[in-house]
Structure formats: structure tokens, C-alpha cells
Amino acid sequence: MPELRKDPVIGRWVIIASERARRPGNFVDTSDNDIENENGECSFCNNTRELIDCGFPSNGVSVVLSKDSVSDPKKEFHRTKQGLYDVIDQFGVHEIVIETPEHLANIADLNIDQIASVFKVYAARMAHLEKDKRFQYVLAYKNYGPTAGSRNIGHTRSHIVATPVQPLRVKEKLLGAKEYFEANKRCIYCDLICQELESSERIVTETQHFVALIPFAARFLFETWILPKDHNCDFHNGIKGHEKDLALIMQALLQKYQKGIDDPAYNFVIQTAPFYRTHSNNKKWKTIGQDYHWHIELMPRLTRVAGFEKGTGFYICSIPPEDMAEYLRGIEI
Ligand SMILES: [Zn+2]
């Protein structure tokens, strides 16, 4: 079973999945170990695993547990100290969302109702996992294409991972948003949306409830954020009734990627508020409902992260965000 280990200096948690590393040819991909069955067939077309009930008719979207997931809903997680080091004996729950029964590779090729159902399923599973007191955070994400960590076998699926700790990257965002709120009494994302819509130079596209833009300080080529215009810190609450609108903007954006930048490998991650504000009376995060704003980050894999980025945390983006936005706006779909 994979375990969680904490870097004692900066507090970043790492999943050590030793049994995978030993498998030849499986050094890069740590999240899509479930794609082929023992006969080399697509295990999502030929699913034999038990389906997880989403609580509503899910339009052909199904959810299964990953092989490396904790499967016992009552299993306690044990945190131990090894001198300086912290270890947790399990990393959490990992569910796979099989987005369609059809063997299609790209979520952009599904119809709008199907994509909307995928978001509805994410929300249902996140709401369900929030009730589990063992977890502090849930991430829904997608890897598309081999360089984004997905095997080169095409069956569109995504992942939901619930962890017993708070990821460092999320903490940085929460702290930044909280500081801005303390100084200005406003949500930084709401202000950002306002400013971006006013200037419009980094806007790629928008719908009634969402805006897609290239961030001012983009790290990667064609990095794009999808932000809900209505304020909500949680994906699973904020998305209610807007699933179809999110499907529209996601599909539009991915079709622009397909046509304009040659259908690149990409990752998307849904950045939602952590659970533990509801699990404890932690005063530190009491304004999170006002200061944090859920959003989606899409990151095409067009360049590799090199030494400078790894050594400094600076990223080098070789095209100005304004030019990338103008280019994507101009791609007819
Ligand atoms: Zn398949």
C-alpha cells in the first residue's frame, strides 16, 4: 500500500508507492495503473470492478475504486513519527470516473449532457467524501495524453482523490486568498474576474456563469483557468445547477486546444476549499467561505519543466499571456 511521507522542511506530503516503482515501464505514470486488464484490453470498456453508487442516474458515467485505494470505509489512518519525519500509513481514497461507456479518448468529444454528467458525478462524490472525517482534502483531476501522465490508450476518465492531509499547493493558495481578504474585505478571485472582464485582454471565452482566461502570471504555455462568476468556495456546492454551463465552456476550450494547439496532452485540476473547516473548529480558516473561490486550472503539456523551474519555483513562459489569449479567442470552433 502506498504511504504518505512529509518533507520536514517545507511540509510537503509525498506519496511513496513502492510496489509500482518496481514494475518495469511504470516509472512515470503513478495514477493510471488501472487502464489495461491482464489481457491487454481496455479495463474501462471491460469493467469488472464494483460500481460506486452516485445516488442518481449518472447518464453512463461510472465510478470505480482504483487498485491502490483504501477500500475499507472504516479503516483508520495511522500517523507516526520517525524522529524528524511524519508518516501516514495510507494515502487515502482514489476513485476513477469513467466518463462514458464508449471507448473515446477526449472528454471534448463527448456531448454537452455527458460532460455535464461527469461534473455532476464529481460533485456527488466530493460531497460524499466530505462526510468522511478521515479526510481533509479532495482533488478531482484529469490527465489527458501520455506526457500528462496518462497511458497512450484512449478511454476518457478522471480521478478523485481524498487525502488525510492538506496539500501544500492548496495551502499556499488559501493563505494568499486569506491575506487579501483580511486587507481588502473582498475575495481576490471575485476582484480578479472583475478586472479581467473589464480589460478583456486575457479572456479566452465566457458563458453565462463562467469565464476562461489565461492567468496574468501564467506558468505554462496556454495555461487557462476557468472561474465561476458566482462566488463559492466549494466546487460541489457552487456547481449546482451550472453543470451544463461548465460543460459548455470546458468543451469550447478543449476544442480550441484541439484545433489551435494540436490537441496537446493536458492536466486539469479542480481547486476547491478543504474539508477540515467543517471537521474542526479551526479558527484560522473561519473566513474561507468568503475568501476562497473554487476554480479549475488547465495546464497543457507543451514544454517540460527544467532545472531553473525546479530550483527556484519560477516558471518561464515564452509567450505573453495576452498573446495566447488573443490566439485562442481567434480559433473558430
Ligand atoms: Zn475503453
Ligand SMILES: [Zn+2]
Ligand atoms: Zn469570490
